[in-house]
Amino acid sequence: MNWTERIFKLREHNTNVRTELVAGLTTFLSMAYIMFVNPSILGDAGMPKGSVFVATCLIAALGSTIMALYANYPIALAPGMGLNAYFAYVVVLKMGYTWEAALGAVFVSGCLFLICTMLGLRELIIKGIPQSIRVSITVGLGLFLALIALKTAGVVAADQNTYVTLGDLHKPEVIMALLGFLLIVVLDRLKVPGALLIGILAVTVASFFFGGNTFHGIFSAPPSIEPTFMKLDIKTALTTGFLNVVLVFFLVELFDATGTLMGVARRAGLLVPERMGRFNRSLLADSGAIFVGSILGTSSTTAYVESAAGVQAGGRTGLTALTVAMLFLACLFIAPLAGVVPGYATAPALLFVACLMLRDLTEVQWDETTEAIPAVVTALMMPFTYSIANGLAFGFITYAVLKLFTGKVKEVHWIMWVIAALFLFKFIYVGGH
Numbered sequence: 001m002n003w004t005e006r007i008f009k010l011r012e013h014n015t016n017v018r019t020e021l022v023a024g025l026t027t028f029l030s031m032a033y034i035m036f037v038n039p040s041i042l043g044d045a046g047m048p049k050g051s052v053f054v055a056t057c058l059i060a061a062l063g064s065t066i067m068a069l070y071a072n073y074p075i076a077l078a079p080g081m082g083l084n085a086y087f088a089y090v091v092v093l094k095m096g097y098t099w100e101a102a103l104g105a106v107f108v109s110g111c112l113f114l115i116c117t118m119l120g121l122r123e124l125i126i127k128g129i130p131q132s133i134r135v136s137i138t139v140g141l142g143l144f145l146a147l148i149a150l151k152t153a154g155v156v157a158a159d160q161n162t163y164v165t166l167g168d169l170h171k172p173e174v175i176m177a178l179l180g181f182l183l184i185v186v187l188d189r190l191k192v193p194g195a196l197l198i199g200i201l202a203v204t205v206a207s208f209f210f211g212g213n214t215f216h217g218i219f220s221a222p223p224s225i226e227p228t229f230m231k232l233d234i235k236t237a238l239t240t241g242f243l244n245v246v247l248v249f250f251l252v253e254l255f256d257a258t259g260t261l262m263g264v265a266r267r268a269g270l271l272v273p274e275r276m277g278r279f280n281r282s283l284l285a286d287s288g289a290i291f292v293g294s295i296l297g298t299s300s301t302t303a304y305v306e307s308a309a310g311v312q313a314g315g316r317t318g319l320t321a322l323t324v325a326m327l328f329l330a331c332l333f334i335a336p337l338a339g340v341v342p343g344y345a346t347a348p349a350l351l352f353v354a355c356l357m358l359r360d361l362t363e364v365q366w367d368e369t370t371e372a373i374p375a376v377v378t379a380l381m382m383p384f385t386y387s388i389a390n391g392l393a394f395g396f397i398t399y400a401v402l403k404l405f406t407g408k409v410k411e412v413h414w415i416m417w418v419i420a421a422l423f424l425f426k427f428i429y430v431g432g433h
């Protein structure tokens with residue numbers, strides 16, 4: 001038996017090395033933007049961009065490797081969008097803390113997160129989440145992905161009066177993205193292997209002819225990680241004034257990662273009773289990555305919803321995540337090549353996956369509004385607040401309140417009351433952030 005079969009049990013999962021590699025490449029291409037976006041966002045907080053680039057690649061590689069080898073899950077990790085913006089624009093630029101102190105807060109929240117996971121608190125929370133909200137997590141992730149994709153493709157644009165509006169459909173990027181989307185749907189329907197990857201590469205090739213894309217070479221030496229390595233300020237992070245920052249990091253990390261893991265694992269058919277041991281391992285893998293990331297010099301690492309693209313391409317085991325890890329590692333040296341895939345080339349793949357994730361809406365109990373409304377609220381608030389954790393927070397609170405006032409208190413697991421109260425307290429005390 002070869003090593004891939006021994007470690008990842010490919011046959012048991014009805015998959016093979018080729019499918020897993022294609023799935024890994026698909027997920028990687030869908031999330032590679034973080035290598036460039038994260039340094040840009042954290043750079044706004046005064047962090048050295050080159051160093052953040054190295055930290056981002058290293059923690060994505062390390063986190064995804066742990067997920068691959070320890071949990072055998074096809075889910076990749078990287079510093080999450082949302083929390084990086086909170087880190088830079090709220091904690092550093094608005095509240096006036098140093099980025100070193102903000103890294104310290106990520107470290108402390110990561111430790112809390114790991115302790116919480118090891119004590120089995122996360123499992124308890126997951127068991128207490130009602131079926132309707134579980135379903136809506138996948139749907140909400142789908143809507144969240146759709147928004148990211150449509151915005152990246154330029155199909156949806158910001159508007160001062162209406163928040164969102166139609167983008168400029170005459171732009172070559174938008175047209176290429178829309179054609180790429182149709183190409184992926186057709187190829188997938190015709191069961192062509194690697195449909196998503198073909199779509200991404202086709203738009204990338206077209207971008208050289210119609211989008212003004214240029215080639216900047218293949219290799220480059222990585223910058224030094226020294227400016228952010230071990231620069232975290234834990235002392236400030238432990239002061240009382242910093243408590244709410246740590247609390248926000250902790251709650252968003254907890255529910256963002258848990259929601260993503262549940263949603264993507266469910267789509268991969270891995271959230272079944274006989275495979276729950278692996279799910280519990282996946283929870284440990286992502287909590288460990290957060291505080292290691294803060295030591296390297298990046299905001300909170302989380303399971304990536306873009307992994308759903310690889311799952312759609314057939315990825316079912318850790319070999320998919322290991323492929324992503326190796327590609328992130330390689331990117332330390334081939335950043336110019338990775339940078340050649342434009343956002344509007346990966347957006348069609350994400351939009352396609354997003355559409356498929358809405359299928360779970362059929363599982364909502366539509367004739368029982370105390371189940372259906374919290375489910376819809378959860379799903380809607382994810383894209384509309386640009387946060388998976390906020391979607392869950394609104395869903396939990398709505399669920400608890402509706403059950404309380406309709407005489408259905410007994411249907412609610414005690415942990416749901418605790419979480420709903422905690423989120424209510426957070427919204428009242430900390431407000432929107």
Ligand SMILES: Nc1ncnc2[nH]cnc12
Pocket residue numbers: 079080081082083256260302303304305306388
């Ligand atoms: N915060 C986040 N959670 C899940 N997937 C993501 N992909 C990018 N940012 C993410």
